[in-house]
Amino acid sequence: MNATPNATTTIVRHSGAYALDNYLTSGQGVKSWLLTTDHKRIGILYLWTILVFFLIAAVAAALMRIELLTPAGDLVTSETYNKLFTIHGVLMVWFFLIPSIPTVLGNFVIPMMIGARDVAFPRLNLFSWYLFVAAGALALWSLIHGGVDTGWTFYTPYSTTYANSHVISMAAGIFVAGFSSIITGINFIVTIHKMRAPGLRWFRLPLFIWALYATSLILVLATPVLAITLALMSVERLWGVGIFDPKLGGDPILFQHLFWFYSHPAVYIMILPGMGVISELITCFSRKRVFGYAWVGCSSMAIAVLGFVVWGHHMFVSSQSIYAGMIFSLLSFLVAVPSGIKVFNWTATLYKGSITFQTPMLYALGFIGLFTIGGLTGLCVATLAVDVHVHDTYFVIAHFHYIMVGGMVMAFMGGLHYWWPKITGRLYPEFWGKLAAMITFIGFNLTFFPQFLLGYLGMPRRYHAYPPEFQMLNVLSSAGASILGVGYMLPLIYFLWSLKRGRVAGPNPWRATGLEWQTGSPPPVHNFEGTPIVTASPYMYDAEADRELHMANA
Amino acid sequence: MNAIATAVVAEQFDDIEQQHSAAKLGMWIFLATEVMFFGGLFLAYTVYRFTYGHVFALASRHLDDVFGGVNTAVLLFSSLLMALAVRAAELGRRKQLVRLLLATALFGVLFMTIKAFEYRKDFVEHLVPRFDFRWDGPDAANAELFFWIYFALTGLHAIHVTVGIALILVLALLASAGKFSQNFMPVEITGLYWHFVDIVWVFLFPLLYLAGHR
Amino acid sequence: MTTSPPKLYWKTFVALAVLLAITWSVSYVDLGSFNLIFALGIAVAKAILIMLFFMHIRGSxxxxxxxxxxxxxxxxxxxxxxxxxxxxx
The missing domain is CATH 1.20.5 (Single alpha-helices involved in coiled-coils or other helix-helix interfaces)
Structure with missing residues (x-):
């Protein structure tokens, strides 16, 4: 069997090699960007936008970690601290994590991976970015006018009755961001159904596509529930009448049901795309076909669906019925099965692979380890009795940061490095890349592992002061955060540097098999010179043939 | 493929058929989203009807079922007109299409007018929460809860009807300019939206107006 | 051809109107908790009719x-x- 990457695809080219004109050079000036309907440019617009929100939210986190260096609440007041963790949570969840991989990497590579010229609804795609910017402006307006102190969860009756901060503008921002998400979700689902290249059957799709399909399913079915919930909460705050108001016999627990019906699946909006990226990276850098392709693909769908029936595990101590708690606990354990399938299959893919430790691979390996820790501690907090002990403590904080930062951000960074040469046509500096990946890994663990211990020992979340005996672990955590900060700043610098000075990448620097690598870097406006025809499964890597090819070329 | 047919196919699609099925799928997914959007309010209704069933039945009887029933018929008929309009669009009958679209919008406006009179009556009878709400008998707070859900559900539905009317009027305008001779899909997917709004009302009518037998 | 002959649409509308009349009149009879079940059943039937014939889910x-x-x-x-x-x- 011919094992060169091109063997999986045939591209009908009109004439000659790749066109000189690519999507970056085909139009110049601000207007050509702000009015673009090119999925690749929209991906880059999103990248800049979420970077802004990431930096603001990171500053909030840094201030919190500085405050927590000492047991006394001395740097900021408790009110300011409340606003800090709220803005950190709101911006990181809705304005960084949820859009990160889908809108940046997803927008950029989905159409290319399936051999399409663009997404199904390019103008809607641009519209969703404008909605996102408008949403971000509302959130920033709220922040500038004093911020919100309810926590990212907006629990009633605090948010509706007692909070003296800019709850409504922040909720409005999230409401609008939700519609941006929904449009992206609809666009992706339709694109994946209707725009695949000839021969690209469902079980020939890259696993990244499966993951984003599952993500879009959640975006589309969960987000509207959040929208209506926040709308009801805002109306209740404005006019003092609403369905969560105990004065009318309303039930604040209903708010929590509605909120978590969205926000638990939202966790899978955040992690599933990361899993998709990891499947791409693991196969490419171990030069092997993925172990159990169908299982990995279908487990994404299973996680998306099961993710909808576990939300009650956030409410074990909320006075929800004990029987509901038992059911939700049991269902939560079920999510571990497809998650486990993924981890085992990635590990099996590595087995006897021809592994190279380039930067994306370092992030991918980091992801597997950190996600496993985050997932296993997830089982701890899904257990009714254990949750009573660790609920609202730093144990929970550590658990979900292992999933979201250790999982999703690692995957996002891995994916960004992996596709950077495709996006810009230039390679990032490998040495600095590896260094940043390792600094991030060390910094991350130093930041968040102590928080498991803190939480288990009983330190509650959302307080700016704590008993002196917790200081040692808090200092460790803050020190780790500063290292983590360096790990995030480095890529920012060398990515910008590489735009002008990075080595020219060529179409396929990783010798990867995906369709997106069968076209120029940066790709032409319509992605391919002709319509690709797919004739085989994805990930047709063959380490032996790679070596021969390498020798022949050398 | 001839030049006229290619002119209406957007550049990301291979042919008009792909474009049609993509648009239709997109609209159906959006409608699933809408189901969940209304779903939050339906959940609130369900939970509180389960908890305060008796008060909800009493409160429901204060709503005028003539308004609700007639409005159901009005919306159902407008749906029929919309379905016929889609057919006219597919057959390329421009004049008939414009007339049917205008008639659909007219019945939408009729629905909103009836609704406005009903809201006015609710206001006069002190059934609007927070605006001099009055309730004879026990559990006034829970009755207020019912009316709040009633206004939230019908209000959200009314917003959807208004959007629908606007869309249909734009379609009528474009249709009279002969826009849909090649591609009737905009009419079809707007029709899907309009029928969905109808379906929501089909559930609102019994849940809100017929909750307690009369 | 996506759409159907007009006669089918009219028949659908008549069926919907009849169902509306039924659900409305039954609400004047006390059936206990069956009032709700009956009303919901009819609403579901109406929704299915609209989806099948007006929204052309039949044949999609x-x-x-x-x-x-x-x-x-x-x-x-x-x-x-x-x-x-x-x-x-």
């Missing part, structure tokens, strides 16, 4: 059937699990 691809079913199924997930909580408190 299986994919659209799935999408329509997913919307309903997810609403049922939301309702049933939350109601499960309230019923067992």
């Amino acid at each position: 691809s299986r994919l659209l059937h799935f999408v329509a079913a997913a919307g309903v199924l997810w609403l049922l997930i939301l309702l049933s699990l939350v109601l499960g909580d309230y019923m067992t408190r």
Whole structure:
């Protein structure tokens, strides 16, 4: 069997090699960007936008970690601290994590991976970015006018009755961001159904596509529930009448049901795309076909669906019925099965692979380890009795940061490095890349592992002061955060540097098999010179043939 | 493929058929989203009807079922007109299409007018929460809860009807300019939206107006 | 051809109007908790008629059937699990 990457695809080219004109050079000036309907440019617009929100939210986190260096609440007041963790949570969840991989990497590579010229609804795609910017402006307006102190969860009756901060503008921002998400979700689902290249059957799709399909399913079915919930909460705050108001016999627990019906699946909006990226990276850098392709693909769908029936595990101590708690606990354990399938299959893919430790691979390996820790501690907090002990403590904080930062951000960074040469046509500096990946890994663990211990020992979340005996672990955590900060700043610098000075990448620097690598870097406006025809499964890597090819070329 | 047919196919699609099925799928997914959007309010209704069933039945009887029933018929008929309009669009009958679209919008406006009179009556009878709400008998707070859900559900539905009317009027305008001779899909997917709004009302009518037998 | 002959639409409308008349008049009879079940049953029947004939789900691809079913199924997930909580408190 011919094992060169091109063997999986045939591209009908009109004439000659790749066109000189690519999507970056085909139009110049601000207007050509702000009015673009090119999925690749929209991906880059999103990248800049979420970077802004990431930096603001990171500053909030840094201030919190500085405050927590000492047991006394001395740097900021408790009110300011409340606003800090709220803005950190709101911006990181809705304005960084949820859009990160889908809108940046997803927008950029989905159409290319399936051999399409663009997404199904390019103008809607641009519209969703404008909605996102408008949403971000509302959130920033709220922040500038004093911020919100309810926590990212907006629990009633605090948010509706007692909070003296800019709850409504922040909720409005999230409401609008939700519609941006929904449009992206609809666009992706339709694109994946209707725009695949000839021969690209469902079980020939890259696993990244499966993951984003599952993500879009959640975006589309969960987000509207959040929208209506926040709308009801805002109306209740404005006019003092609403369905969560105990004065009318309303039930604040209903708010929590509605909120978590969205926000638990939202966790899978955040992690599933990361899993998709990891499947791409693991196969490419171990030069092997993925172990159990169908299982990995279908487990994404299973996680998306099961993710909808576990939300009650956030409410074990909320006075929800004990029987509901038992059911939700049991269902939560079920999510571990497809998650486990993924981890085992990635590990099996590595087995006897021809592994190279380039930067994306370092992030991918980091992801597997950190996600496993985050997932296993997830089982701890899904257990009714254990949750009573660790609920609202730093144990929970550590658990979900292992999933979201250790999982999703690692995957996002891995994916960004992996596709950077495709996006810009230039390679990032490998040495600095590896260094940043390792600094991030060390910094991350130093930041968040102590928080498991803190939480288990009983330190509650959302307080700016704590008993002196917790200081040692808090200092460790803050020190780790500063290292983590360096790990995030480095890529920012060398990515910008590489735009002008990075080595020219060529179409396929990783010798990867995906369709997106069968076209120029940066790709032409319509992605391919002709319509690709797919004739085989994805990930047709063959380490032996790679070596021969390498020798022949050398 | 001839030049006229290619002119209406957007550049990301291979042919008009792909474009049609993509648009239709997109609209159906959006409608699933809408189901969940209304779903939050339906959940609130369900939970509180389960908890305060008796008060909800009493409160429901204060709503005028003539308004609700007639409005159901009005919306159902407008749906029929919309379905016929889609057919006219597919057959390329421009004049008939414009007339049917205008008639659909007219019945939408009729629905909103009836609704406005009903809201006015609710206001006069002190059934609007927070605006001099009055309730004879026990559990006034829970009755207020019912009316709040009633206004939230019908209000959200009314917003959807208004959007629908606007869309249909734009379609009528474009249709009279002969826009849909090649591609009737905009009419079809707007029709899907309009029928969905109808379906929501089909559930609102019994849940809100017929909750307690009369 | 996506659409159907006008006669079918008119028949659908008449069926819907008859169902409306039934559900409205039955609400004047006390059936206990069956009032609700009956009213919901008729509403579901009306919704199905509208989807089948007005929205052309009949004759559409299986994919659209799935999408329509997913919307309903997810609403049922939301309702049933939350109601499960309230019923067992």
